Amino acid sequence: MTDQAVDTSIPAGPARTAGAEQPSDVDTVQFFGRERELRSLQEDIERAGLDTLAGRKAPRARVLLIAGRPGSGRSALAAELARGLAEPGDYPDGVFRVALTDSGGERVPAERTARRLLDQLSVAAPPGAGEDELSELVREAFAARRAVILLDDAVDAGQVDPLLPDNPDCLVVATATGPLTGIPDVRPCTIGGLDAASAVSLLARTIGRVRITVDPRAAETLTEECGGQPAALILVAGWLASRPGASVADVTKQLSEQPEGSEQPSGTRPLARAFRLVHDSLPPAAASLLRMLALAPAGLADAHTASALAGCSVPEAATTLDDFVRLGLLRTTADPEQYELPGCLAPLVRAMLEEVERPAEIQLALARMLERTVRRLQACRAVTDPEDSPARRRLAGLPRSLRFADPESAAAWLRVREPALVASARLAVRDGGLDTLARRLVAALVRALAVHRGTEDAAPVLYGLHGLVLDVAERRDLPREKAAALLNLADLDARTGRTREALARYRAALDAGRAANDLYATGRAMESAGGAYAELGDFSRASDWYGRALAQRLGQGERADEARLYGRLGAVHTYAGRYGEALRNWRASAAGHRRLGDLPAQARALSEAARVQEYAGRPQESLHTCREAVDLARRAGDVRLQAALELRLADTLDRLGDPAAARLHRATADRLLGEDGAACEIRSTSLES
Structure with missing residues (x-):
């Protein structure tokens, strides 16, 4: 909950670079007073710390504290100090600013704060990482930098301490209402009113x-x-x-x-x-809109948000928001269409909302805002579909103000609004009375992020959204949704190396899938659990879970899944040295792909069977099986696969003592791909997620 920024300017010079977050008060260009406080803070920076006086090198960044009540201008003073330090190049890596209290007055979790800093540093953080891991990444990222870190509106020392770099060349400027007890050698500067x-x-x-x-x-x-x-x-x-x-x-x-x-x-x-x-x-309509802005997610609102909250037109809402800026009730942000409710005013606006508005009106306004957000997200995703698709036809039926001209403008909107959109999802889930809307909102946001950013890039955000779905599913006792959320979270855990955590979630998803009688979820959970055990090197349990998944697929007659699972079983038996079982499963996989008419997949399965035969000391059988695979690849017209199999065949012939035949097959591979080409290596796909 940051102060109303009344007397700061945008940090110039290095603060504009290095990915530093810019303060939102972009239209304010003057700073008034505080000369004594600025001098005191500057002197504190230059003064030797306790470690230096004791003859030791300072182990961590120095911390300056600006303490004052909300509305006293503490955030503005911190920003002015940071700007003054960055301009002459004392801290060439820039200024990085994050808020430690949200617009509702609640402390921001340490994981979220660390992620915001890492985003500004363009450092990738694994989805689902905990506070300790993220704090370590922050410290590593600042270890070789000379930068100012501005931590705005700290509740206590527990929020600040995990973010302190182990680098005395960095400076941390924190703002708070009171002291930060527990942080050694902190330099406080308490401010009151202006002179x-x-x-x-x-x-x-x-x-x-x-x-x-x-x-x-x-x-x-x-x-x-x-x-x-x-x-x-x-x-x-x-x-x-x-x-x-x-x-x-x-x-x-x-x-x-x-x-x-x-x-x-x-x-x-x-x-x-x-x-x-x-x-x-204020006129009654404007006063009502102002009160409703207490519901704006993360204290951020645009004309659409205000229009939905107040039940008025978008142009009318836009005009009123501009009036509020002139009155000092709102401030503009880097996005000219988005406005921010100052943190010092947020509790006053909320108190006025609860004093004047009826609970039913508040709930209705919140529902209107969330419904508008869902429709905007649906339009954001639909604009990427082909012109004649059903989604584009539905998009054409939306009001013009809700639509996007092209995918580029939709992606830009999503990028700028992402913090507010994620905050909307958290708000909807926390409310508890709008769970249907919350589920629709999260689903729409997940789809939009996947389309515009891709699942890999958006994985950290998606992890949090799947966690919100899980919260709603557990609260409402929705086993199908619970299973889906657990599977999604487990997949992200597995992708980032947290295999044991993923395994626990896969098994929980299996229980939820069984409770919902969801055969897809149960089959997927068993198969994924098998993959997790295989990743952990427990091939006996992996084969057991793959076997359970296969039994279910056989009962449902799902041939493509059967063929894939036979291959997975073949792979784990191969790794465990059970070559007889492995060969039977690979041949069953090849037979399944043959029935499906998938010649490339059949060729790959036979290639793996040939590998197992070679491991088992049956080279002649391996040679025969590999030739079958080459013939299938040729018939399928898959040149790269055929070339790779020719190389596999050449290696087998070398081991059998026939180098002349091996050279012929290598020459065939070169001819297929050209002299500069490289054949792809044949790998078992049985353990891929």
């Missing part, structure tokens, strides 16, 4: 100097009423700017008449009173 001159300058930037000059004493009184808090001053200045006929004395009087809010801490009351003043002055 009177800076506060008045902040007002004048928005309303002009004339109204300040007319009544300078009233301006000073106003800054005192606002407690010198930049966020409160911005709201009041926006209110004045929208009313050219109002004087500074007018707004000061109205602000002083606002309820004190005795239930709130005294330090937060100026901002709460300024917010209520602006909220109460």
Whole structure:
């Protein structure tokens, strides 16, 4: 939950490079006051740490803490400090900024924070990796860098400590409400309100100097009423700017008449009173939209989100959002069509929502927003389909504002909106009352990511989405969905080397599939469990699980699956040295592919059978079987496969003591592929997922 950024500019120079995340307050170009605090922070950087004084080299990055209440401008001060450090090249690898509290006021899990840093560093993180693994990747990534890491709105030291690089050339700047007890040698800088001159300058930037000059004493009184808090001053200045006929004395009087809010801490009351003043002055429709923005995922909203929340048209919502920016209620982001609710205002907006709106209206607004998101995601995926496809025909029936002109614009929208879309999915699942919508939203997001980014690139995001599906399935007791989510998660675990974790999930998926009487899920789970055991080198259990899967496929008459599973059994028996069993299964696999008319697959199965015969000390039989495979590949017209089999045949002839025949077969392979070609190696496909 970051402060309202009122006095920062975009970090320039190196901060714009090296993948550094840019602050969202891109339209703010001035910084007011805080000269003393900036000097103090700069001196802390230059001052020797406790380790240096003790004669030891500092083992970790130095940590500077800027402590202050939300709305005090602590985030803005941190950004200004980082910009000043990056511009002269003191930290040439840039500034990397992440928020440690989300828009709802909840702490961001360490895994998610680490992933955001790794994304900015363009470092791939395995899907499903835990906090320790990701923290280690962060430390490794910063080990050879000289950079500033800005950790905004930390709740406690437990959020900061895992992200500290073991590199004294890096600097960590953290913002928080209070101290970070537990981090050694942290340098705190506590800030309150702006000094009177800076506060008045902040007002004048928005309303002009004339109204300040007319009544300078009233301006000073106003800054005192606002407690010198930049966020409160911005709201009041926006209110004045929208009313050219109002004087500074007018707004000061109205602000002083606002309820004190005795239930709130005294330090937060100026901002709460300024917010209520602006909220109460809005037209009813605009005030309702503002309250509904408390539901915006990750505090991010565009015209479509606002339109769905308020139940108004998209153009009307866009106009209102722009008005909110001028009033200081929202700020723009790097995407000109997306807006952000400042973190210091988020709890005030949510409190106002719960005070004014009925729960049924809130639930309806949330449902409208999620439904709009589902339709946008469906359009995002459908635009990649052929023109005459059913999906494109359905897309043509959507309102023009929901459609995308081409796949490129859809991909760009998905890339920019991904944080908000993932936050929408989490919000829908957390709500608990909209599980059907949540399942549709997650499914639509998974499909869109798979189409535009590919499953490999999007795997870390997909892992979290499958976890959300699992949460809903367990809450609603939906065994079929539970089995599907477990299979998807297990596949990602297996792909990243967490084979034992994958095996546990495959077995859980088997139980869920049986509960749902889902033959596909049970067969898939048994086959995948066999693959996991094979990866672990437990070939006896692998053959047992493959055998169970095969028995089910035989009962269902699924011939293609039968042929594949015979091959998997042949492979594990080969690895275990059970050549008789292996040969029988490979021949059964070849027979199954023959019945299906799949000549290349039949040739590969026979090639594996020839390999087993050679291992078993039966070279003549191996030679005969390999020739069968070559003939099948020739009939199939698969040149690369035929060339590879010719080379296999040549190797067998060499071992049988017939080098002349071996040379002929190698020459045939060269002729098939050309002098510069290379034949592909024949490998068993039985253990592929």
